Amino acid sequence: MVDIINALVLIANFIVVPGLTYGCQLGLGALGITMIYSVLRFSNFAHGEMMSFGAMTTILMTWWMQAQGISFGAVPTALFALPFGIVAVIALTLTADRLVFRYYRSIKAPPVTMLIVSMGLMFFLGGLIRFIIGPDDQNFFDGQRFIINARQFKEMTGLNEGLAIKTTQGMTLILAVLMVGFVFWFLRHTRTGKSMRAYANNEDLALLSGINPERVILVTWVITAFLVTLAGTLYGLDKSYKPFTYLSLLLPIFASAIVGGIGSPIGAILGGFVIAFSELTITFAYKRVLGYLLPQSLEPQGLMQLLSTDYKIALSFLILVLVLILKPTGIAGGKVI
Amino acid sequence: MNMRVIAVFALMGILLAIVGMVQSWNVAFNILNLCVISAIMTLGVNMQWGYAGLVNFGVMGFVAVGGLAAVVIAMPPVEAAWQAGGGRLMLGFGVMAVVIAVATAFWRMTKHRLSRRARYIIMAAILVLGYGLVRYITDAAVVAIEAVEPAKSGYLGGFGLPILLSWAVGAVVAGIVAMLVGRIALGLRSDYLAIATLGISEIMIYILKNEDWLARGVKNVSGLPRPVPYEIDLQQKAWLNQLAETSGQSLANASSIIVKLCYLSLFVAVLVGLFWLAEKALRAPWGRMMRAIRDNEVAAEAMGKDVKGRHLQIFILGSAVLGLAGAMLTTLDGQFTPHSYQPLRFTFLVWVMVIVGGSGNNYGAIIGGFIIWFFWIEAEPIGLWLMDALTAGLDADSPLRVHLLESAAHTRLMTMGVIMLLVLRFSPKGLIPEAKR
Numbered sequence: 001m002v003d004i005i006n007a008l009v010l011i012a013n014f015i016v017v018p019g020l021t022y023g024c025q026l027g028l029g030a031l032g033i034t035m036i037y038s039v040l041r042f043s044n045f046a047h048g049e050m051m052s053f054g055a056m057t058t059i060l061m062t063w064w065m066q067a068q069g070i071s072f073g074a075v076p077t078a079l080f081a082l083p084f085g086i087v088a089v090i091a092l093t094l095t096a097d098r099l100v101f102r103y104y105r106s107i108k109a110p111p112v113t114m115l116i117v118s119m120g121l122m123f124f125l126g127g128l129i130r131f132i133i134g135p136d137d138q139n140f141f142d143g144q145r146f147i148i149n150a151r152q153f154k155e156m157t158g159l160n161e162g163l164a165i166k167t168t169q170g171m172t173l174i175l176a177v178l179m180v181g182f183v184f185w186f187l188r189h190t191r192t193g194k195s196m197r198a199y200a201n202n203e204d205l206a207l208l209s210g211i212n213p214e215r216v217i218l219v220t221w222v223i224t225a226f227l228v229t230l231a232g233t234l235y236g237l238d239k240s241y242k243p244f245t246y247l248s249l250l251l252p253i254f255a256s257a258i259v260g261g262i263g264s265p266i267g268a269i270l271g272g273f274v275i276a277f278s279e280l281t282i283t284f285a286y287k288r289v290l291g292y293l294l295p296q297s298l299e300p301q302g303l304m305q306l307l308s309t310d311y312k313i314a315l316s317f318l319i320l321v322l323v324l325i326l327k328p329t330g331i332a333g334g335k336v337i
Numbered sequence: 338m339n340m341r342v343i344a345v346f347a348l349m350g351i352l353l354a355i356v357g358m359v360q361s362w363n364v365a366f367n368i369l370n371l372c373v374i375s376a377i378m379t380l381g382v383n384m385q386w387g388y389a390g391l392v393n394f395g396v397m398g399f400v401a402v403g404g405l406a407a408v409v410i411a412m413p414p415v416e417a418a419w420q421a422g423g424g425r426l427m428l429g430f431g432v433m434a435v436v437i438a439v440a441t442a443f444w445r446m447t448k449h450r451l452s453r454r455a456r457y458i459i460m461a462a463i464l465v466l467g468y469g470l471v472r473y474i475t476d477a478a479v480v481a482i483e484a485v486e487p488a489k490s491g492y493l494g495g496f497g498l499p500i501l502l503s504w505a506v507g508a509v510v511a512g513i514v515a516m517l518v519g520r521i522a523l524g525l526r527s528d529y530l531a532i533a534t535l536g537i538s539e540i541m542i543y544i545l546k547n548e549d550w551l552a553r554g555v556k557n558v559s560g561l562p563r564p565v566p567y568e569i570d571l572q573q574k575a576w577l578n579q580l581a582e583t584s585g586q587s588l589a590n591a592s593s594i595i596v597k598l599c600y601l602s603l604f605v606a607v608l609v610g611l612f613w614l615a616e617k618a619l620r621a622p623w624g625r626m627m628r629a630i631r632d633n634e635v636a637a638e639a640m641g642k643d644v645k646g647r648h649l650q651i652f653i654l655g656s657a658v659l660g661l662a663g664a665m666l667t668t669l670d671g672q673f674t675p676h677s678y679q680p681l682r683f684t685f686l687v688w689v690m691v692i693v694g695g696s697g698n699n700y701g702a703i704i705g706g707f708i709i710w711f712f713w714i715e716a717e718p719i720g721l722w723l724m725d726a727l728t729a730g731l732d733a734d735s736p737l738r739v740h741l742l743e744s745a746a747h748t749r750l751m752t753m754g755v756i757m758l759l760v761l762r763f764s765p766k767g768l769i770p771e772a773k774r
Contacts, residue, residue, distance in 0.1 A: 112527040124754025130747035314543035317536035
């Protein structure tokens with residue numbers, strides 16, 4: 001019996017907790033991608049850099065607060081710098097929309113053109129971010145590192161295996177649930193949210209019923225700014241902030257949105273978890289888990305790993321490609337582009 | 338060729354000459370060499386995007402495949418590694434081919450005979466068992482190969498053939514890979530095709546980084562043989578000594594310029610040949626058909642054109658050109674470094690070149706490659722100079738000045754973004770727009 005619990009704790013520690021965290025971070029990003037896709041009707045390649053921008057402004061604000069001696073004990077200061085990051089990203093997205101995207105909307109440019117335009121914005125933002133904060137790793141975490149660490153857990157339960165939960169992981173889960181809950185409530189129960197869904201569903205019909213498209217788009221950018229800043233900051237806080245990683249995060253995020261079904265908010269969240277958990281379960285070495293579960297004579301010799309950890313991220317691309325070929329509408333039944 | 342083309346090319350020549358005089362001729366020729374390779378890449382992307390409207394964001398992958406071809410063709414074989422595990426590895430690939438053949442045959446033959454569920458289950462069983470079997474055979478072989486002098490080789494090596502041959506092979510292999518990719522991805526429409534090809538190219542790079550037996554992975558292969566003489570040998574020659582003396586350059590400088598000129602002549606020959614072929618194709622009925630498909634797929638299909646087949650064809654052709662460029666680039670570098678393949682540099686930058694130059698027009702694509710590569714390299718010194726001039730009034734150690742000078746290098750990403758956004762907004766057809774026919 002104890003063996004089974006040990007095995008479960010092992011799985012919880014190395015798969016469930018990190019998977020939930022990473023899944024939330026991907027899901028928040030993918031939700032933004034999906035919103036932009038369904039309302040503005042293009043794949044936003046600048047999304048990763050927008051996340052990076054949000055994280056960067058939050059970091060700058062955190063440093064400023066730390067320099068002023070403002071601290072919140074066990075809670076990371078970054079949490080309180082987040083609102084400033086969000087405001088900065090709202091300003092960014094609205095400016096970008098005004099200066100860049102609005103023109104292409106007005107000439108009814110095809111989605112490919114918008115995609116290429118967003119690539120230009122990606123370059124610009126990438127440069128701007130590196131110009132301001134530099135290309136290196138930045139650390140902005142403070143406060144208590146663990147909610148519960150492996151040693152405490154072992155002492156508490158008397159088990160062989162420890163379960164560690166980092167503060168950033170707890171924070172990610174709570175903030176993601178709050179944010180996603182808010183977005184769903186907003187889309188379902190407010191007038192603006194309903195008009196957004198109507199506009200996404202059928203542009204002409206929405207226009208005929210008197211929905212103001214510019215307002216819908218404005219609200220979409222504002223919500224996206226919330227999602228983007230949250231996703232970027234939480235990822236940076238949990239792993240580490242480096243401008244370069246956000247470009248490579250773009251593909252797993254697209255993968256989440258597409259696996260879930262692009263255009264479907266619930267799909268984006270599901271997709272995030274599918275990607276996160278498949279990366280972890282397929283590259284996890286099951287040797288120790290099986291060691292607990294099987295009788296000693298059957299204990300495996302190798303690592304019992306389906307795919308080497310080197311291929312972790314490549315796996316999400318593989319899932320992406322498979323979904324695109326086999327079921328391009330995704331698991332939650334989104335649109336086909 | 339109109340005045341605009343001549344004017345832009347002349348401007349390019351003047352810019353390079355300025356670099357030659359202000360910085361050094363070595364730098365200028367280095368930039369020019371990479372300009373030519375970039376121009377070949379843009380020709381490839383231009384075929385796919387400009388002629389046919391296909392969004393290939395997998396440029397990086399095909400360029401890397403070309404680079405791999407350079408390694409496999411030109412490096413001498415590592416006999417010890419072949420003896421250690423070469424046979425077993427080849428056996429593994431043979432088994433893999435058999436498994437794939439069995440799976441395909443099963444899938445085709447049982448189409449109407451078995452229930453859907455049974456087919457899926459048996460198919461999955463074949464694939465899983467096959468994967469296990471292949472891994473069982475290859476794992477030991479890979480370990481044995483990678484254990485052969487890991488610091489020096491640890492891979493199978495190549496065929497030891499002349500490296501120029503790899504240019505053709507790189508193109509062919511990239512074409513074959515493109516055929517496989519195109520078969521699965523070309524059914525998708527624009528956005529998805531872009532994302533799918535981007536994903537596939539990342540997978541290709543991951544394989545190159547991690548399969549050490551193939552090309553040493555992140556340990557890199559360096560010291561590739563050259564198609565042109567080495568500087569050291571040139572410096573022994575009397576004529577070069579004389580030339581250096583009369584031109585006032587140092588001997589090292591003169592020899593390295595000569596080497597770069599040799600490369601340049603090879604690259605230019607390829608570029609001119611390709612350009613001639615591309616123009617010929619674009620003017621031929623084939624080019625007209627491609628434009629018709631690009632501008633209105635439905636109408637072209639109704640006229641009896643095989644849209645899918647043509648798309649696959651142009652995807653393969655464009656990717657083959659990218660593979661050729663990749664092999665040339667690796668030849669010029671003299672080394673193969675998988676971690677240097679990054680989408681920003683090899684996919685998105687090439688796209689900026691095509692968009693800025695003018696898609697659908699081969700002159701435009703080439704000039705885009707030249708100009709964007711030039712500014713990609715020169716944005717750094719220009720940015721530094723600009724920052725220095727702007728902050729000249731500040732103290733030498735004022736934090737703002739220090740920060741701006743340190744960050745000047747990153748102005749190049751910003752410059753690219755701004756150039757691209759401006760061109761897209763105010764001259765969406767690029768510097769040299771597609772000719773009306």
